[in-house]
Amino acid sequence: MVPLICEGWAASVYILSDGSRQILSILLPGDLASTALLFGAQAGCSVEAITDVRYRTFAQADLKARLLNDADCFARFLRACIDETARADQLITDLGRRTAAERIARLILNLQSRLMQRGMAQPETMEMEFPLRHHHIADATGLSLVHVSKVLSEFRRSGIVKIGDRSLTILEPEALQRIALM
Amino acid sequence: MVPLICEGWAASVYILSDGSRQILSILLPGDLASTALLFGAQAGCSVEAITDVRYRTFAQADLKARLLNDADCFARFLRACIDETARADQLITDLGRRTAAERIARLILNLQSRLMQRGMAQPETMEMEFPLRHHHIADATGLSLVHVSKVLSEFRRSGIVKIGDRSLTILEPEALQRIALM
DNA sequence: CGGAAACTTGATCGAATTCAAATAAGGTGG
DNA sequence: CCACCTTATTTGAATTCGATCAAGTTTCCG
Numbered sequence: 001m002v003p004l005i006c007e008g009w010a011a012s013v014y015i016l017s018d019g020s021r022q023i024l025s026i027l028l029p030g031d032l033a034s035t036a037l038l039f040g041a042q043a044g045c046s047v048e049a050i051t052d053v054r055y056r057t058f059a060q061a062d063l064k065a066r067l068l069n070d071a072d073c074f075a076r077f078l079r080a081c082i083d084e085t086a087r088a089d090q091l092i093t094d095l096g097r098r099t100a101a102e103r104i105a106r107l108i109l110n111l112q113s114r115l116m117q118r119g120m121a122q123p124e125t126m127e128m129e130f131p132l133r134h135h136h137i138a139d140a141t142g143l144s145l146v147h148v149s150k151v152l153s154e155f156r157r158s159g160i161v162k163i164g165d166r167s168l169t170i171l172e173p174e175a176l177q178r179i180a181l182m
Numbered sequence: 183m184v185p186l187i188c189e190g191w192a193a194s195v196y197i198l199s200d201g202s203r204q205i206l207s208i209l210l211p212g213d214l215a216s217t218a219l220l221f222g223a224q225a226g227c228s229v230e231a232i233t234d235v236r237y238r239t240f241a242q243a244d245l246k247a248r249l250l251n252d253a254d255c256f257a258r259f260l261r262a263c264i265d266e267t268a269r270a271d272q273l274i275t276d277l278g279r280r281t282a283a284e285r286i287a288r289l290i291l292n293l294q295s296r297l298m299q300r301g302m303a304q305p306e307t308m309e310m311e312f313p314l315r316h317h318h319i320a321d322a323t324g325l326s327l328v329h330v331s332k333v334l335s336e337f338r339r340s341g342i343v344k345i346g347d348r349s350l351t352i353l354e355p356e357a358l359q360r361i362a363l364m
Numbered sequence: 365c366g367g368a369a370a371c372t373t374g375a376t377c378g379a380a381t382t383c384a385a386a387t388a389a390g391g392t393g394g
Numbered sequence: 395c396c397a398c399c400t401t402a403t404t405t406g407a408a409t410t411c412g413a414t415c416a417a418g419t420t421t422c423c424g
Contacts, residue, residue, distance in 0.1 A: 022275040022279050024274055034267070067256075068250070068253060092196075096324025133402070144380070144382075145402095145403090146380090146381075147380055149405085153404070325413090326414075327370095328371095328413075329412055331371060332373085335371095
């Protein structure tokens with residue numbers, strides 16, 4: 001069964017034997033949980049809701065059959081795979097080679113651009129829904145809870161972002177991008 | 183053009199603007215460079231040889247057409263995608279949540295198991311071809327050159343592995359697995 | 365033999381973790 | 395609406411893992 005997110009935010013999470021967690025991907029409305037992935041379910045990997053979520057599931061067999069018959073569907077699936085792999089590769093690079101501030105800045109910008117694509121963020125005000133808890137950010141960036149808090153405080157103190165009431169506003173897009181070093 | 187490795191080792195590498203490098207995947211004979219990936223070439227990502235390499239390339243269009251017509255070929259492609267994504271997810275978790283020794287142990291065990299699958303490693307002696315330089319290991323694990331040397335020296339000193347002459351022997355598989363914490 | 369890579373080793377530094385409280389924000393039953 | 399409890403977040407201090415710096419030493423090859 002492959003879930004497709006219809007509404008709300010979720011995350012696919014890998015949980016280590018010592019209990020620590022790594023978020024592999026934050027799932028927004030329209031995302032398939034782990035594109036091709038859940039064709040061959042991964043040990044230790046699961047999908048968790050961040051907000052309340054509405055979703056539908058597809059049976060693997062149906063999906064497979066449709067892909068072979070429907071060329072258009074196949075093309076869209078391929079695109080989704082490519083996008084997901086590209087994001088996975090970016091994440092690998094972030095975790096392997098970038099500092100805490102860079103990782104967090106990139107996470108925010110990433111989410112912002114994905115929300116924008118879906119018409120779920122205000123292009124003018126740079127405001128977006130932001131239901132992530134610090135522990136989600138920590139698990140997504142491979143950092144500790146405490147350090148996430150420190151970096152975000154610093155961002156806030158220097159007037160780069162404003163956070164409140166499950167929403168986030170990018171006050172200084174330039175500055176944030178400079179930190180994220182594209 | 184999507185390259186398929188026929189002989190030798192290669193790596194797909196992402197190079198940051200500051201010159202630091204992250205290996206996304208080490209490619210062994212039989213691997214497609216970035217399975218579906220190179221359908222939509224990634225900025226900043228390239229494939230580099232580690233040893234001398236022999237390879238063939240496929241045109242995207244051909245590959246796409248074949249996938250739609252040939253169900254068996256499609257199934258094998260899907261499997262390759264799944265395997266690659268699974269490995270990418272493991273790498274994300276390694277970089278996000280594991281220590282230097284764990285990462286290096288896992289890299290070695292990973293390579294060993296992939297070589298074994300291809301009949302390219304001795305199951306009895308636990309010996310395998312190992313052409314990686316320390317800088318390759320560093321770039322694959324998100325560590326510094328110097329630290330890789332220190333960790334490997336420690337592994338050698340405690341008799342867990344033996345390294346020499348472009349080959350590596352796992353002397354204490356149990357110990358290595360214990361460090362890698364599956 | 366000489367020069368360049370590759371590797372090792374020790375010393376020092378720094379980013380991020382862990383530890384430990386304190387404070388703030390939510391949610392619940394009374 | 396308030397007291398109470400739980401879950402988030404903040405802040406500071408101490409610690410640690412791994413990076414960086416700086417020489418050495420080895421290995422490889424022409």
